[in-house]
Amino acid sequence: MTGRLVHCGLGSLVREPGTGSAPAAHRPSQFARASQVQSAWTSAGRELSEHVARMHRGREPWSLSVDEIQERIAAVCEAPEPPRSKIRLSGPHLGALGPAEAERWMTTLRGVAERGAWPSGEEPADPWWGAAIRTDEDAERARLAAKALGASGLAQFDAVFTEVFAGVSVPPLRTLGQHGAFIAEMARIGQVLEVFRLGVFDAPLEEWTAHTSGGTFERWRHGRAVKALLRPGAPHHDVDPLLHSALQARPVWQQVRGSQIMPGQVAGLGRAREAHDKLAAHASYLGERLRGHPDLLAERLPQLAARAADLSAQRSRLEVLPAVTDDLDAARTAGLGELIEDLAARRLSPEHVAAETEFVWLASVLAQTTASDSGYARVTGDAVRAAVTRFRENDRALQRAAAAGIIAERGEGKPLICVCSPHTVGLYLSRKAHFDVVIIDDAQALATADGISALARADQAVVVGDSHLPGPTFFTAAGAPLCVALPQPGPAPDRVAGRRGIPRTADLSLALRHRGGPGRGRSGHRARPRPRRxxxxxxxxxxxxxxxxxxxxxxxxxxxxxxxxxxxxxxxxxxxxxxxxxxxRRSPGRPRxxxxxxxxxxxxx
Incomplete structure (x- = not known):
């Protein structure tokens, strides 16, 4: 106890009873800087308290504190292969992704990876990645479409097209869409020439198609010119749609007008249209389901053939897509599309997907917290350590000032705090000495009778001990101060309060020592010979x-x-x-x- 008081700066308050030594007086000169120390201590403590509140306050809607987020990120990054994704979530998708939802998506994405949603290792790139293939029927139709758009399918179409338009000056056609447009224009030209003569394409079609805006005479004059171009026996009424068709087909007519055969003489136009429409249907179906929805009708034929060859070579991937497409689409809807693309591009193995997903989610929450909390954003580790150092130094100075103040307020005549062995209570304290409370330490080693003298001198008792430790034992002589007294504020009436003995099995306290020696009794006095009766x-x-x-x-x-x-x-x-x-029995001469x-x-x- 004396050592503890000395550590707190209160060693001068300790004195031996009867020595007459009083605590040394301390003057207000020792407290010159007390107000400055108190202000600095309060400022540093407030700064640390605010930092602790920022670190440990739950952030909504995730119910996670910054400290918990940092601890979990550190735990995830301790793995042999730590996550390294640069993807960060934001916006309403991050706000809707709570701990339970994040845990569910970790499990879902790991299951998707285990089912082979993306290739792993040294496998070739997956041209079917991201395709909207949800059923086995979709997968079979996509396989047939890729096969039809291959080099052999395009070659068959080219053969039919060349055969049908032999002798026609066909302009350069590079895509399926251009082939389809040419076939449609040739069909339109044939419809126009069935009603009009060849000179219709050289007529002022722009004026004729707009003759309805003129007067009566203008409309009559244009009508006579149109009737002059009609073939014999052709109907002369309701020819305005054919005039519009002729105007639209004029560019193609100008390209093919020098051909060996006239467009109206082309045979098998329907066969060419049928072959084209079949390929166009396959191209439209694949374009709607492949990732990014590419326009395959506008793709050059060599590139289209190469794409179809890649799709056909990886047709085994079509077996996986129906099992993972719905989960991947749901994850993209939840805002995890960029994360999925990153995992697939890095070909992450299934055992690392959950940790990567957790890391991205935690890092995104921390980034959002930093952006929304300016106080946390501007706090650095150096600033926190400096505040801790200031608080520690000022706290020590404040303790010293408080100890000096306590010493200055204490003096002679104040109630005492006595620290002594229970065996010396009766020796140094009178029966009238009374205390507010008695504290007994290490009570399991003290017999009930040994603590009666101390318990009888206080109204309240605090006993501290451990019932699992050994019980009372015989004391031995040991050299130690018998009693240490400390002044304590408050009245100290001289009265004796009766106390009931505490049970022998109670846990008592206050490490008590006995100052005795050979030939001395329990109270410390030398045993005197008993007088004869x-x-x-x-x-x-x-x-x-x-x-x-x-x-x-x-x-x-x-x-x-x-x-x-x-x-x-x-x-x-x-x-x-x-x-x-x-x-x-004793003999008559033997003493009792x-x-x-x-x-x-x-x-x-």
Whole structure:
């Protein structure tokens, strides 16, 4: 206890009872900087408290604190292959991704990876990645479309087209869309020439198609010109749609007008249209389901053939897509599309997908918290460490100032705090000495009778001990200060309060030491020889038969035969249950011996 007080700067308050030494007085000169220290301590403490609040306050809607986020990120990054994704979530998708949802998506994405949603290792690139193939029927149709658009399918179409338009000056056609447009224009030209003569394409079609906006005479004049171009027997009414068709087909007519055969003489135009429409349907179907929805009708034929060859070579991937497409689409809807693309591009193995997903989610939450909390964003580790250093230094200075203030306020005549062994309470303190509370430490090693003197001098008692430790043992002599007294504010009336003895099995406290030596009793005094009892054998026998001893004390023999649960007034030690010993016969000349008592309570009685 003395060492603790010295550590707190209160060592000068310790004094031995009876020495007359009083605590040294401290003057206000020691507190010149107390207000500055208090202000600096408060400022540093407020800064640290705000930082702790920022670190440990739950951030909504994720219910995670910054400290928890950092701890989880550190735990994830301790793996042999730590996550390294640069993808970060944001916006309403991140706000809707709570801990439970994040855990569910970790499990879902790992399952998708285990089912082979993306190739792994040294496998070639997957041209079917991201395709909207949800059923086995979709997969079969996509396989047939890729096969039809291959080099062989395009070659068959080219053969039919060349055969149909042989002798026609066909302009350069590079895509399926251009082939389809040319076939449609040739069909339109044929429809126009079935009604009009060839000169219709050289007529002022722009004026004729707009003649309805002129007057009556203009409309009459244009009508006569149109009728002049009609073939014999052709209907002369309702020719306005054909005039519009001729105007649209004029560019193609100008390209093919020098051909060996006229467009209207082309045979098998329907066969060419049928072959084209079949390929166009396959191209449209694949374009709608492939990732990015490419326009395959506008793709050059060599590139289209190469794409179809890649799709056909990786047709085994079509078996996986129906099992993973719905989960991948749901993840993209939840805002995880960029993360999925990153995982697939890096070909991450299934065992690392969950950790990567957790890392991206935690890092995104931390980034969002940093962006929304300017106080946390501008705090650095160096600033926090500097605040801790200032708080520690000012706290120590404040402790020293507080200790000096306590010492300055204490003086002689104040109530004391006594720290002593329970065996010395009766030696140094009078019966009238009274305290507010008595504290007994290490109580399991103290017998009940040994603490009575201390317990009787206070209204309240605090006992501290451990029932699992060994119980009371015989004390030994040890050199130590008998009592340490500390001044304590408040009145200290001199009265004795009766206390009931605490149970023998209670946990008591206050490491108590006994200052004794050879030949000394429990109270520390040297044992004095007991005076002889007066009176003859007859009076002694009479008193023994009456249950009395000399001077009104119980006779030793009656004590031996009786059973006591109190205290022995001679040695202040609780008596055990003594059993009478059978009297021995003695010879007439042999002196009477004092009966010896043998038990386990004490070596001396």
């Amino acid at each position: 007066a009176g003859g054998a007859r009076r002694r026998d009479a008193r023994a038969s009456a249950g009395e001893g000399v001077a009104g004390r119980p006779d030793r023999r009656s004590r031996t035969r009786a059973t006591h649960s109190g205290r022995d007034p001679r040695n202040d030690r609780p008596e055990c249950r003594r059993l009478p010993r059978r009297a021995r 011996r004092r009966p010896r008592h043998r038990c386990d309570c004490s070596p001396r009685h």
